[in-house]
Amino acid sequence: TYPHLDPEQAADQTRALWGLGQEPAPNMIHLLEARGVRVFSLPPDCQDADAFSAIRRGTPYVFLSTRKTAERGRFDAAHELGHLVLHCEHASPRPQAAEPEANAFASAFLMPRAGLLAQQLHNAGIDRILQAKRRWGDSAMALTYRMHNLGLLTEWRYRQTARQLAEMGYRTSEPDSRMPRESSQLLAKVFQALRARHISTTDLANAVNIPPQDLNEYVFGLVPTPIHGGY
Numbered sequence: 001t002y003p004h005l006d007p008e009q010a011a012d013q014t015r016a017l018w019g020l021g022q023e024p025a026p027n028m029i030h031l032l033e034a035r036g037v038r039v040f041s042l043p044p045d046c047q048d049a050d051a052f053s054a055i056r057r058g059t060p061y062v063f064l065s066t067r068k069t070a071e072r073g074r075f076d077a078a079h080e081l082g083h084l085v086l087h088c089e090h091a092s093p094r095p096q097a098a099e100p101e102a103n104a105f106a107s108a109f110l111m112p113r114a115g116l117l118a119q120q121l122h123n124a125g126i127d128r129i130l131q132a133k134r135r136w137g138d139s140a141m142a143l144t145y146r147m148h149n150l151g152l153l154t155e156w157r158y159r160q161t162a163r164q165l166a167e168m169g170y171r172t173s174e175p176d177s178r179m180p181r182e183s184s185q186l187l188a189k190v191f192q193a194l195r196a197r198h199i200s201t202t203d204l205a206n207a208v209n210i211p212p213q214d215l216n217e218y219v220f221g222l223v224p225t226p227i228h229g230g231y
Contacts, residue, residue, distance in 0.1 A: 002085055007101045010085050011108035022115030024136045028077035032062060033186040037084070039077075040184075041066050043217040053080035060084050066220065070179040071139040077182075078106035111136050111146045121152050126164055130176060137179060140170040183220040191219075 002010040015021070018035065025031060029039050037060045042049065044067060053062045062080045064073060082105030087098050119132055124147070133143045144165065148158035169175045194204060205212040 003087065005086075007082060007086065007104035008108045008113070010082070011105050012112065014081070014085055015109060015112060020112075022112045022118070024115075025074075025078070025110055027182050027185075028074045028081075029064075029182045030185045032077060032081065033184065036060065037062055037081075039064065039186075040218045041220045043214070051076040051080050053083045055084065055088055060088075063218075066181065069139070069174045069177050070181045071133070071137060071142075071174050071177060073182060074110065074137050075106050075139065075142055078109045079103060081109065082106050107142065107146045107149070110138050111143065113150060116146065116150060117152075121147055123153060123157055126161065126168075129161065129165075134179075139174055140165050187219045 002013055005013065015025075018031070032039050039062045042051070042063050042065045046065065049063075050065045050068065051063060053060065055061070062077065062084075064076055064080075066073075068076065079102045082102035083098065086101055086105060116136075119135075121128065121132060124132070129140055129143060129147075133140045136143060138146075141162065144153065144158065144161050147153045148155070153161060165171065191201075194201075201215060202212045205215045208215075210218075
């Protein structure tokens with residue numbers, strides 16, 4: 001963790017530690033799981049939070065909404081990683097600056113400065129931005145904001161571009177998205193192993209003290225289809 005660094009530096013250090021260089025980040029959920037973070041989904045009807053994170057008994061946890069586009073889900077995952085990296089020493093509630101700091105971390109982690117500058121996006125138009133956002137796996141609005149932050153778009157150009165994107169439906173969605181929603185690799189393997197041992201999903205739900213019908217909502221819909229015997 002890097003609570004002493006600013007978000008940009010912390011994102012760069014985390015990327016370097018994880019061997020990502022300046023390339024686009026791979027599947028964020030797989031990336032977090034490979035580093036020991038337990039990632040779960042939030043129920044679709046959860047309106048109180050898009051995502052949240054916590055550390056319990058030394059293990060980091062991230063919970064993500066499945067209601068968002070794949071691109072926005074990636075940003076949420078990077079945002080929660082920012083909290084784990086920057087704010088793990090703070091007791092709840094986190095300081096007021098925590099949310100903008102986590103946003104800045106996510107932006108820098110998903111769109112690293114040197115990697116983005118190398119794409120020659122200075123004063124890029126809408127078509128070029130939409131092309132670039134597919135490379136980086138981010139929302140068009142997030143990429144536009146990052147480009148402005150790095151000086152690739154003037155204030156006037158940024159406002160014009162953001163307005164155009166909003167008119168095209170990109171303020172709250174990604175109309176052209178073909179990116180599949182990221183899901184858990186670890187949980188899929190867990191269910192495969194449990195199924196091989198004939199442990200039913202009902203047994204698992206009872207073990208974690210939640211109704212069996214609710215289990216699927218926390219595991220990205222990965223609960224196996226029941227077969228004879230309830231497995």
